[in-house]
Amino acid sequence: MSVHGGWTTWSNWGACSVTCEFGIQRRHRNCTNPYPSRFGDHCFGDTMDDRVCMVKACADGGWTTWGSWTSCSASCDGGLRTQSRTCTNPPPSPLGKACEGDSSKIAISKHTNRGFQRIPFDKSESSCRRGNEISNGFIKRGKWI
Structure with a gap:
């Protein structure tokens, strides 16, 4: 059987x-x-x-240190300067969390007889000097873009 x-x-x-x-x-x-x-x-x-x-997750993202401020975008009156950092210290793994916070800072610089003076600002200011507003590196008269 x-x-x-x-x-x-x-x-x-x-x-x-x-x-x-x-x-x-x-x-x-x-x-x-x-x-x-x-x-x-x-x-x-x-x-x-x-x-x-x-x-x-193997790793959550971490910010690098802030880079140096860029040169002012104008040689007279006001201009812009930027500073940036990246989320690569370490980069987030596929299941990891991305870095929180901004990857760049923008400042208005003003020419004085002693050189350029950085004028910091943030989105809470009602106007960012001379009536311009700045968002994500773009200047627009009026509202945030």
Whole structure:
């Protein structure tokens, strides 16, 4: 009499293959419930089952230090100067958080007899000197853009 093979139940899922980000988890089963006899059919299907696992972020983003202020954009009256930083210290991993805050600063500089004077401002000011408003590096008369 032939005894056909039968699958055992799946094992528990194994540990994720990585400690952060995306990895693989695996589980197994065997064709031993019962084991097929000499003339019995072997089990059909896979002995292994895989799934994607997501553990945690490898790294959240971190800001670099602020760069130097650029030269003033005007040689007389008022001009602009900028300062920037990047979110690359470290860069955020695929599951990591991006840096919070601004990547650049803008300042109005005013020419004086002692050279250029930086005049800081922020969005809370009702006007940014001479009636201009500045947003994301663009100047526009009137409202924020």
